[in-house]
Amino acid sequence: MPRKRSISPRKLPKQERSRITVEAILEATTRILTEEGYDKASTNHIAERAGIGIGSLYQYFPNKESIVAALMEQHSNEIAEIVESKLSHLFDRPIEMVIPELIKAAIAAHAINPRLHQVLNEEIPQSERLQQMQQAEKRIAGLLRAYLERWNDDIHPRNLEMTVFILGRTVESLCHSAVLEHPDFITNSQFEREVSDLLLFYLKRTN
């Protein structure tokens, strides 16, 4: 009977000081990931930069994997919440209004901590990167699908599933790369405008 490698915390902090310890661990991990990269994020180093003993770290996290998982869930939720809160009001608005807002939201979400987002997305070994990260994308894909279905009379995509995929991937990929590789694109609103056009002409096409 192979014991599953647990991801959940070893024990929950009950006093204030331990809450601070847990926070320090997550903060230190974030700093290391963004400043030094994933391969420098050893548990010993995390404890050191958090200013705690290595033993304390293992009081609350059963293994290294669970620390990164906690960080992913946190970051993933922040992103999904930004997009969801911006789009939830716009369900009955026409697509010309929704798409630009979606793009603005995606850029804002990526601007929280671009480097952390990059490391979490690109540097974590597959085996550790559970579904947690893609969970945000799933939630957003659900929103998009619901929206497209609600406006079915105006948009009528050839293939709903494929359109949701193209929409989601394009927005995510373009905003992600732009924030990291072309911060100059983001300063004015031209980039938003271009990406909006890309998607709007596609969705509104008639044939």
Place this chain on the structure above:
Amino acid sequence: MPRKRSISPRKLPKQERSRITVEAILEATTRILTEEGYDKASTNHIAERAGIGIGSLYQYFPNKESIVAALMEQHSNEIAEIVESKLSHLFDRPIEMVIPELIKAAIAAHAINPRLHQVLNEEIPQSERLQQMQQAEKRIAGLLRAYLERWNDDIHPRNLEMTVFILGRTVESLCHSAVLEHPDFITNSQFEREVSDLLLFYLKRTN
């Protein structure tokens, strides 16, 4: 004077048997990366699966980094060549013909070894992933820019640099994700058609 960590081979193979050894090393590394992931690719393990001694490995590669770098350059060249050879004939053809071919080429390029492409793109620590990988994208971006300039009278993008970026990123990202996450999309030609529409309506827009 800090000695730079070299990437180039320690010595060049001069006899046939050493050429075989070098090939075995690269092949074993590819197999490990695709089957077991980057974090299982230790130099000892590579030598073992290549059927050679660890000492032999270090005859031709100064360090682990250089093995991955060699693999990246190889893979990167294969991809760039596929796309370039397909597009070089089409410089004077209209965009309605070129875009679908570009997408077909991109899908074909990603189909060579999708899992290797994924690991090389998503699992290698930033510090090791030199520019070599993005070199293929740079070459392709150059082609796209030249094409857009040649058809400047028909397409007149608002911002050439931004349009090249959007074009390149969208094609790469959609083909990459589709091959890995939606192989069912690839079997028929509907996906090609959809992505073509996405880009064509954008490029041909008049306003």
Place this chain on the structure above:
DNA sequence: ATATTATATGAGTAATTGCTCGTATTTGAG
């Protein structure tokens, strides 16, 4: 004050890592 629980600690361990170096074998030129 005492007992119980929660929290903190870091020396130590077993495993793995990238890599060296002395030595052995094979090859091809003269």
Place this chain on the structure above:
DNA sequence: CTCAAATACGAGCAATTACTCATATAATAT
């Protein structure tokens, strides 16, 4: 055949890794 150059080898080292455990301190409850 001779011999220098090319190639192969792998035991072993220093460094790093994830993680344990015995012990100590602090907070809380009674």
